[in-house]
Amino acid sequence: xxxxxxxxxxxxxxxxxxxxxxxxxxxxxxxxxxxxxxxxxxxxxxxxxxxxxxxxxxxxxxxxxxxxxxxxxxxxxxxxxxxx
Ligand code: FES
Numbered sequence: 001x002x003x004x005x006x007x008x009x010x011x012x013x014x015x016x017x018x019x020x021x022x023x024x025x026x027x028x029x030x031x032x033x034x035x036x037x038x039x040x041x042x043x044x045x046x047x048x049x050x051x052x053x054x055x056x057x058x059x060x061x062x063x064x065x066x067x068x069x070x071x072x073x074x075x076x077x078x079x080x081x082x083x084x
Pocket of ligand 1 (some may be wrong): 028045046048061
């Protein structure tokens with residue numbers, strides 16, 4: 001989904017909603033097309049994994065974290081505060 005010209009992925013896991021940038025730092029893959037492996041979103045291109053709780057890379061070939069964003073649920077709305 002697009003938020004203020006940035007592409008992000010919302011993930012619901014274990015009764016929580018998380019938001020990270022829809023960008024694999026390895027080679028620009030789209031994480032939104034990846035599958036969840038526990039708390040990790042797996043890049044469908046080469047298999048890097050990012051923790052949806054904080055955007056930290058946990059499996060190569062990516063070596064840099066992807067941004068994570070604050071999420072708040074307000075009734076039936078999901079509010080996202082973009083990080084820098
Ligand atoms: S683009 Fe994501 S692992 Fe290569």
